[in-house]
Every structure is written in C-alpha cells, then in structure tokens.
Amino acid sequence: MKIGLLTSGGDCPGLNAVIRSAVLHGIKSYGDTFLGFRHGWAGVLADDAVSLVRADVKGLAREGGTILGSSRTNPFDGPNGGADAVAEVLERRQVDALVAIGGEGTLAGAKRLADAGLPVIGVPKTIDNDLRGTDYTFGFDTAVSIATDAMDRLRTTGESHRRCMVAEVMGRNVGWIALHSGLAAGAHAVLIPEQPVSMDQLCAWVTEVHERGRSPLVVVAEGFVPEGTETAPALATAADGRPRGVGEVITAAIEERTGIETRNTSLGHVQRGGNPTGFDRVLATRFGMAAVDLVRDRQWGRMVSIQGTEIVRVDLTAALDGLKTVPAERWAEARALFGR
Numbered sequence: 001m002k003i004g005l006l007t008s009g010g011d012c013p014g015l016n017a018v019i020r021s022a023v024l025h026g027i028k029s030y031g032d033t034f035l036g037f038r039h040g041w042a043g044v045l046a047d048d049a050v051s052l053v054r055a056d057v058k059g060l061a062r063e064g065g066t067i068l069g070s071s072r073t074n075p076f077d078g079p080n081g082g083a084d085a086v087a088e089v090l091e092r093r094q095v096d097a098l099v100a101i102g103g104e105g106t107l108a109g110a111k112r113l114a115d116a117g118l119p120v121i122g123v124p125k126t127i128d129n130d131l132r133g134t135d136y137t138f139g140f141d142t143a144v145s146i147a148t149d150a151m152d153r154l155r156t157t158g159e160s161h162r163r164c165m166v167a168e169v170m171g172r173n174v175g176w177i178a179l180h181s182g183l184a185a186g187a188h189a190v191l192i193p194e195q196p197v198s199m200d201q202l203c204a205w206v207t208e209v210h211e212r213g214r215s216p217l218v219v220v221a222e223g224f225v226p227e228g229t230e231t232a233p234a235l236a237t238a239a240d241g242r243p244r245g246v247g248e249v250i251t252a253a254i255e256e257r258t259g260i261e262t263r264n265t266s267l268g269h270v271q272r273g274g275n276p277t278g279f280d281r282v283l284a285t286r287f288g289m290a291a292v293d294l295v296r297d298r299q300w301g302r303m304v305s306i307q308g309t310e311i312v313r314v315d316l317t318a319a320l321d322g323l324k325t326v327p328a329e330r331w332a333e334a335r336a337l338f339g340r
C-alpha cells in the first residue's frame, strides 16, 4: 500500500519515532511505500509531500521535533479545503491511506474526513496528556522529565537564597504536566486549571514552608486561573487562545502578600523540544508500528491507543469526547503534601 503520513498541532518529542517505526515496519513487513505530507494538513491542501524511504528515517527515534514539520491548519478551511479536495490529492498521489498524527484538533479533522469516506486513521500525540481514549500520549513523559529537572535546579538556587520559586509549565486546559512534575520535584503547591485555589490558601502554604526554613516551590500550569478572577485580567491572553503570564502574576502576588522574595521561571517551549525519553521512544515506536497494522486492516476512523501496557485500537470518537482532565482525587492526593 502507499501510506501518507502527517504530523499536526503542537510538535512533541516522539513524532519522529512514530514516522521511523511506521516506515520501517511498513517497508520490512508489508512492502509498503510512504509519502510524508509537509506541515500537517497544510501539506495535504497544498499537495506538498515528499517520499519517505528507509534512509530518510535513519536514527530518527532519538530526534525531537518532526522531520515533516507541523501546523495548526484545519483541513476543512480555505478554498483548497474540504473532504473532496483532500480526496482529490490522495487520488492524484495514489495514496491508499492517510495516517494523521496529532492531538484532539487534528484527530477531530481526521474523524470528519473518515466520516466522509476517506481512508484516514489516527495516532494520538500531545505533551499535555489530555487526550481521552488512551492512557498516555508520547511527549508527556519527556515534558515531565524536562520540567522536573528544571525544578530540581530551581530548588537548589531557591534554598541558597531562601526564596520562593515559582515554575510555570505548559497546560492551557489541563494540569497533568504540573501535577506530575510537581510531585516528582516535591513541590509545596501545584496549581492547575481544574482546581481553584485562593491566593490566601497559596500564601498560607508558602509561608508555612518558609517558616520551617525551606524554600517553597510553587508549580503553576499556564491555564490556572487564580480564584476570584475569571480569565484573570492581568494575564495576557494571546490571539491563539493560549493564556500567558500566570507565573509572573502569582509571583508578584506571593511577594506582595507574604513579603517573601519570589522569582518566576516560565519553562515554555523548552518542555516540547529536544530528544524524547526512553519511555516516549518506546510508546511512539509501538504506536507507529500499530498504525501501519491498522492501515493493513483498513480500520478507517480508528486510532491506536495504549491501555495499561497493551497497544489497542479504538474509534477516533473515544479521543474526541472532551479532554482528559486531572481527576479531583489525583489532585487531593498531591495536596496532602502541600504547605506545612
């Protein structure tokens, strides 16, 4: 078969490992050929694609980013958009199946195309780990490792100066990265979009920790909204809908209310760059191979997923029924260790 691949949405470590394993497995096991569409759905709409042979994927499992490039293009938008236009490109290129590797937005587009009768399957990805229908997405473990390492470093400088250190991590809708990296780094408070926490409560935790001679570490997800504010007027909410600046807002408030010297570090895109961890390489490699098997079985409208330790197949709708948020009990478990 001739299989098209695309990567779409925010990039994440592990995308290249999916491309590599899909190409290797397809070529070695089934004699498939591969075409990579460049920059997500944009490459499909513009018919911008490159053929992928074995040499193109050499050593890719350890490389961050995506050799195909990514974008947040909607395949239904614009004069070249829509299911008919996509079908025309696939036909012209003699592509038998399209593998869309992306988050919930990308997979929503894939689902619509599959519903229109196109041979499309999905591979779930996102550092946010907010996709339903799969226990984990690759990229998350790498982001947590990077954030944890950064927090370990913040703690040593924080302790030297008896400062409160604030670390802002990604997660505009969900707090998985904040929760896991905060737990791993022994944070004294973790603030996530799912759980309201008042400034009074936060400052009480910070003061208690400081009073027992420690340097408080506060982890905040970029999408956290301080209680009592709606979309937090002081925060710059960018045109792309991604909230920015909550770390600075929290830092200023802590310093003003507690008198404890406080510093903010926003980790930003560092969390999405560089080499994937071993866990993410393995998950992405298994997903890529399973995606080729899904194509083989003509499972259009479905995606690969990990449940426990098994790679399984689920309908794309499983990933599209709202985001996988942090359950209240997971946050309560972490909260027991905050403050004094």
Ligand SMILES: Nc1ncnc2c1ncn2[C@@H]1O[C@H](COP(=O)(O)OP(=O)(O)OP(=O)(O)O)[C@@H](O)[C@H]1O
Residues within 6 Å of the ligand: 008, 009, 010, 011, 071, 072, 073, 074, 075, 076, 102, 103, 104, 105, 106, 107, 108, 109, 110, 112, 125, 126, 127, 128
């Ligand atoms: N229902 C939909 N149908 C078609 N396209 C969609 C739909 N919803 C979103 N998209 C398109 O998919 C693009 C990618 O979605 P988004 O930007 O959320 O990234 P993603 O694939 O979810 O990955 P991540 O959120 O992890 O960066 C969106 O920018 C939008 O253009």
Ligand SMILES: O=P(O)(O)OC[C@H]1O[C@](O)(CO)[C@@H](O)[C@@H]1O
Residues within 6 Å of the ligand: 010, 103, 126, 127, 128, 170, 171, 172, 222, 240, 242, 272
């Ligand atoms: O790279 P961009 O477009 O600024 O998007 C950043 C967003 O993408 C993600 O990294 C992945 O969805 C989010 O954690 C973050 O809010």
Ligand SMILES: [Mg+2]
Residues within 6 Å of the ligand: 009, 103, 104, 105, 106
């Ligand atoms: Mg998304």
